[in-house]
Amino acid sequence: LEIVKQQLGYDRQVVSQNFTTDATNVRRRSWQMLEHQRFSMPTPGLESQLKQENFILGSSTMDQVKGVLTLQGEALTQADINLKVAKNSHVLHFQFREDKHWKLQQIQDARNHVNQALQLLNSRDESYCFKTGAEVNKLMDAVMLQLTRARNRLTTPASLTLPELATSGLMKMFTPPMPGDVMVNFYINLSKLCLTVYQLHVLPPNTTKYFKPAGSSVLHSPGSMFELNNNRFEVSHVHKVECVVPWLNDTLVFFTISLQLCQQLKDKVSVSPGNNSARLHLKGTFLIL
Numbered sequence: 001l002e003i004v005k006q007q008l009g010y011d012r013q014v015v016s017q018n019f020t021t022d023a024t025n026v027r028r029r030s031w032q033m034l035e036h037q038r039f040s041m042p043t044p045g046l047e048s049q050l051k052q053e054n055f056i057l058g059s060s061t062m063d064q065v066k067g068v069l070t071l072q073g074e075a076l077t078q079a080d081i082n083l084k085v086a087k088n089s090h091v092l093h094f095q096f097r098e099d100k101h102w103k104l105q106q107i108q109d110a111r112n113h114v115n116q117a118l119q120l121l122n123s124r125d126e127s128y129c130f131k132t133g134a135e136v137n138k139l140m141d142a143v144m145l146q147l148t149r150a151r152n153r154l155t156t157p158a159s160l161t162l163p164e165l166a167t168s169g170l171m172k173m174f175t176p177p178m179p180g181d182v183m184v185n186f187y188i189n190l191s192k193l194c195l196t197v198y199q200l201h202v203l204p205p206n207t208t209k210y211f212k213p214a215g216s217s218v219l220h221s222p223g224s225m226f227e228l229n230n231n232r233f234e235v236s237h238v239h240k241v242e243c244v245v246p247w248l249n250d251t252l253v254f255f256t257i258s259l260q261l262c263q264q265l266k267d268k269v270s271v272s273p274g275n276n277s278a279r280l281h282l283k284g285t286f287l288i289l
Contacts, residue, residue: 191249
């Protein structure tokens, strides 16, 4: 029995060391996402030290909307937009007021989920030895949940109603003020920063046109209707332009790598024949001891 105990104790030490080493690798790889300066949590008061990047908005199918966006971390610090009005080809020009920045909630939420994942990993220091496979799986499941939520925030833009867009704080960001028949929306879709511009027309009170308010959507189509302040509107034109943000693509890659590392660690615990054996040894050790 003493020999069995010694052997099982050795197996437990080896497996625990492997768990610890792999968990440390997961943690280090996850840190790479936050070490990237533009996706990091800025020190209070030092947000202005983040690098500003300019991106040109474009589309392969239309040129009614052109613009340049300035991105600093999670905030749009400037937007310069030209809109060619369809009915008379007149060009409208808008830009952010100097005292206004627009926070991109998707990036902020994704970063917060990453921070929660790192807090879970850092709740155990590098000298900590995992004692069971179930303990490792529980930690990896919690970490993967946060990383999945972070990735989903960048890959799944929020669905909004047209009244929500019309009353958004974004509409108050521009100088000169947006006219009442134009609405805009910014959002992240994968590695792209997108701008959608909606041109509207007011439906006459005595119109016989069937009125059906549109529901929530990431991108509303022409013909969508809504009511606001006792007025009814219909979307006449929709323009979408976008730009690729390289570090967002890098972030999505890091999410994929980190999730794969977590899953590989779970597989070592519950799938690999060698670790199945080790896990049974661990169970036997606790029963004997």
